[in-house]
Amino acid sequence: MPSPTSPPKPITVPSLNIITSSASPESSSTKRRGRSGSIVAVQEVAGDQQDLLDQSAFGNINADWVNSKGAWLIHPVLIFTGKIMIDSIPGMHQNTSWTIVNLSYMTLSYLMFHYVTGIPFGADSHGGAYDDLTLWEQIDEGAQYTPAKKWLFCTPIALFLISTHYTHYDPWAFAINFTALIVVLIPKLPQFHRQRLRFVEPETPGAVTPKTPLGASGRTTPTPSNY
Template structure:
């Protein structure tokens, strides 16, 4: 005879009914930097792409411009926002790190500074794809071609592994006071 408590527990457990877990097992990333750890979780890449598409739809509908012009505006906006947030702004908004990341940009903090990780490759491919879409849809016309080329060049060069912790001409460098 089966114990009533055991059988009700087994039958009400989703794990027992399905033979596995019904939930995504999101393991915390090895780095405990709250500023960058959110990019490790599932769905972030999809959300990133969906935000870009939503931005394109908003620009297209609000400004009433052509699709190519809207893609160029999204590309240049993406460049300005991500360059500032990933490659210019230093430190973290959290006090728990005791100033450990004060001299590092978000890009330098990501993945504990390891180069050529999946996240870094994804963030390097996104500006290139935006560039190709925006240039193709504007039929490679000036001034969009020049502006998009400058934007993608700056973004890709800033993401090279050789540029890790490099400040060109001392721009955005930390000088002793």
């Protein structure tokens, strides 16, 4: 029997072996996060220093005309000319006439300033620097709040107010004209400069897409070299 003064026996704890494993380069390169389920993505049209040099090499006559004499006056002239032509149709009412004028101007301005990209002439002289830019993004070299852009921003608003007044604030005409106004004004905002809405196809989350097909042995099929 041990004496009361003898020290207690030490307690031994078995050692723990912690093994860490890292993924191989092949597995890390093939695994990736699945794309989100959204079918609409906002992508930015990037530009580099070379594009800026190509844009400054020659004047962009595709966008410089908005600052020319008479360029601002052409908008009300086209609007009132179209109004007169539509009113000449027998049986045309004012509500329908102003709605058609408003929708026609909004549609043409959207296609012209925010849908078509590039320049129709002199594209080779700029090295394709404007191929991905709309006319609105080319005006005044992309600067915001310039006099030309303020005029082009206020013109559809003024047309909407005039059409709303002469349609006697009809709810259906107001809803149609207001929707067209919003569609035209949103691309003009500085927050949407060089931004594009792209429709993407959703992928299966966690899907692995191999870079090259695998052979029967599981190894990567070598790519033949060019002779």
